[in-house]
Amino acid sequence: MSAQPDTPANFIEVSRRFDATCEAVFDAWTDPAVAARWLFTSPTSETHATELDVRVGGAWTISDRREGVDYVATGQYLEVDRPRRLVFTFGMPQFSPLFGRVVVTCEPDGAGCLMTLRQEELPPEHHEGTIEGWRLMFEGLAVALGG
């Protein structure tokens, strides 16, 4: 999980191994019929709409209604490389004008798939540190956070 010299450091990274092929995991993100069952939705959502134009430069919008409020997530695909790599921007314009970048990578792991998701917020030129560095720093300054 070390940052490579030319890539921006990560803000958030989560990895999960699934008992499924990389193709199945990748398609779970890009097949609207599958994505609608888990992506940007919840078990108690009232309605849900998933529009995915899965190609480089294509737009995606997922609208999810919870307790009468529509939550809209949207973005654009930057890289579509089935089944290994999917990169898209992600934002929720209701809450913030800022968009992040999400990188999903799938690596075969035995009969399954190790999927890693990275969410990056800042453009690369603003970013030198590592998430581990920040976490250590947050722990070190825990005393000061009482302010």
Added chain:
Amino acid sequence: MVPQETPRLDAVFHALADPTRRAMLRSLSDGERNVGELAAPHAMSFAAAAKHVRVLEDAGLLKRRAEGRARICALQARPLAEAERWLAFYQRFWTEQLDALEAVLKETQETP
């Protein structure tokens, strides 16, 4: 629901991305310092230290006041808490999303 993603959060992460500035914040967490004291542990000029101080100030992480001719710096911890909340929110958000993905993949396999 979603933590505030403001341009200031950008400034906070930019401020935190530099190891010298992180060290300055650690030092300030022990108490106020003047700019010379912040510069001292690093082989850097006063001017270079002042640049770092300005970045921290722009991020809302540091406040300066004048005491005679000295400029005293104090840590402002609130933006750190906001950044930490942002990180924690998205960590939890994606973990829950992946839980849901895992459940869907299991269902898909059980109904061929």
